[in-house]
Amino acid sequence: MNKFIALIVGSSLLLAAMIFLLVRNDQSTSITNANGEAAEPLVLFCAASNRAVMEAIRSDYEAEFNRPLQIQYGPSQTLLSSIEVSKTGDLFLPADDSYLAMASDKELVAEIIPVAKMQAVVAVRKGNPKSITQFDDLLSKDARFIQANPDAAAVGKLTRNVLSKVGLWKKLDDATTATHTTVTDVARDIDVGAADAGIVFDAVLHTFDGVDFVELPELADAQANISVGVIASSKQPQAALHFARYAAAIDRGMKRYEEFGFRVDGKESWGDIPELNIFAGSMLRPAIEDTIAAFESREGIRVNRVYNGCGILVGQMKAGQHPDAYFACDSEFMDQVTDLFPERVDVSENELVILVQKGNPNNITTLKDLTRKGLRVGVGHEKQCAMGWLTQKTFREGGIQTKVMDNVTVQSPTGDMLVNQLQAGSLDAAVAYLSNAAGAAEFLDAYPITGISCSTATQPWAVATDSKYPETASRLFQKICSAKSQDDFAAEGFRWKLQTVNTTKTLPGKDPETEE
Incomplete structure (x- = not known):
C-alpha cells in the first residue's frame, strides 16, 4: 500500500x-x-x-x-x-x-x-457558541473538532510537531472527528456549521465571515x-x-x-531602484569591491560606497551622515558608533606588518629596527584610520613609541598611500596591514610583528537601525560571506573569522512541512 x-x-x-x-x-x-x-x-x-x-x-x-x-x-x-x-x-x-x-x-x-508570518489558531463558529477558550475544550465530546491532515498539510504537521513536544498530540488526535486535505477545507467546514472547531492559520480566515478564532498558549510556537x-x-x-x-x-x-490578516514586522521600504549607501574602511576595498559590483548588477540597484580611513568615516557619521551599513577596519571604530549600529558581526582579521622595499636594503625586520636613526618611516594617522590607531597601540606595547615616532615622516589616512610612497622610494619602511601589501608583492617585502598581542585588527559589519533597506543590506552581506568572496578576502591577506551566516532565516529546530 x-x-x-x-x-x-x-x-x-x-x-x-x-x-x-x-x-x-x-x-x-x-x-x-x-x-x-x-x-x-x-x-x-x-x-x-x-x-x-x-x-x-x-x-x-x-x-x-x-x-x-x-x-x-x-x-x-x-x-x-x-x-x-x-x-x-x-x-x-x-x-x-x-x-x-x-x-x-x-x-x-x-x-x-x-x-510575513501566519499563526496556527483554533477556528470556531462566529460568536464561539461552544465557548472554546482553552485546550481542554477541544477534547470535549460536545465539540466537533476537525483538523488538516498532519501528513499532507503544513498546519497539521506543524500542530503535531509542537504538541508532540509537550505530550498533548495524542489527546488531540483522539478527539479529532475528521481530517481534511487542506487548511481551507477545515475553515470552510466550520463556516458552514459542519464542525465546531479546528486548527487553521489565522490569515486563511480573512475570507470566511462566519468564523472567529481563539489563540491558545499551547500553539504559540506553531508559526x-x-x-x-x-x-x-x-x-x-x-x-x-x-x-x-x-x-x-x-x-x-x-x-x-x-x-489580509497576516502578521508582519518588516522594515524594508520600497524603492524602484534603491540606493544602498555603504561606508567601508579603505583597506577592505580590494576584498569587497568585486562582490558589491556583482550584487549591484544582479539586483538592479545602486550601491553607493564610500571608502576612507575609519576615523574619517566615523567623523562623517557623527556629523549626521548615516549609511545603510558600515564595514569597519577595526572594532574600535565600530564601538564609536554603536548608537547607529548596535548589532555587529565580526567578519575577518588583518595583521599589521612591517613593509620594506623588495630585497630589504636597510635590513629592517623588527619594530626595534624602525628606531634606527636616519630611517624614513610611514604609519597610519592615529585619528583618521584604524590602522594608525592600532599602530600606535602596538608601538606603546612594544615600548618604542617615542623613539620610532622620531623617524616617522608620513602619517597617512590609508595604507595604500604608504605603499605608493614605499614604491616611489620616499620611505624606507612602513607599518601597514598585510592586505595593503597583497597587490605589491613584486615590489615590497612584508615582515610580521612578533611578540605583540594587539597587532591584529578585527573587521566588523553592521546594518544601521534607521536603514530604509535593511533586508537589501543583509543580502549584500550574505554575498560578502559567500565562498567566492571568502576567497577574495584570503587573496588580499585577510583571515576569515565568521563561522556561519543564516541565509534562510528558518526557525531553529523546525522541520520541513507540506503545505496545502
Missing part, C-alpha cells in the same frame, strides 16, 4: 509540472513595458494559502509597472517538485520557509526575502514564516528581485499582507 501511495504522489507531482509547462506555453502576453515592447511575464510558484493576498499584490504590481505576473498556485511540496523537475520559473513563495531551506539545499533558489525565493535558474533575476522586494516592502506588498 505504501509503495502504491508513493507511486500516486510521485505521478501527481510530475503531472503538476507538465500541466504548468503546458499552461505557461499556451498563455500569450498582451502587456507591454514602458518601451512598448512585450514584457516577459514573471512566473511565481505560490502556496495556495497565499492566493487571496497574492492576487491583490499581483493587481497592484501589474498596474504600477505594467509587467505581467503568471502565478501557479498549489501545495508547497508540489510546487517545489515542479521547480526541481521543470527548471523553470522565477520566484517561489511557499507557505513556510522550511521549503525554501530545502530549495536552498538543492541550489534551486539564490536569494530569500522574508515577507509559519513566509518568504519569497528567487529561483536560481531564472532568466530574469533583476525583474524577479524587483517583484520580491515589492512583495516584502512595508509600503507595498506588506501592506496587503497585513490587510
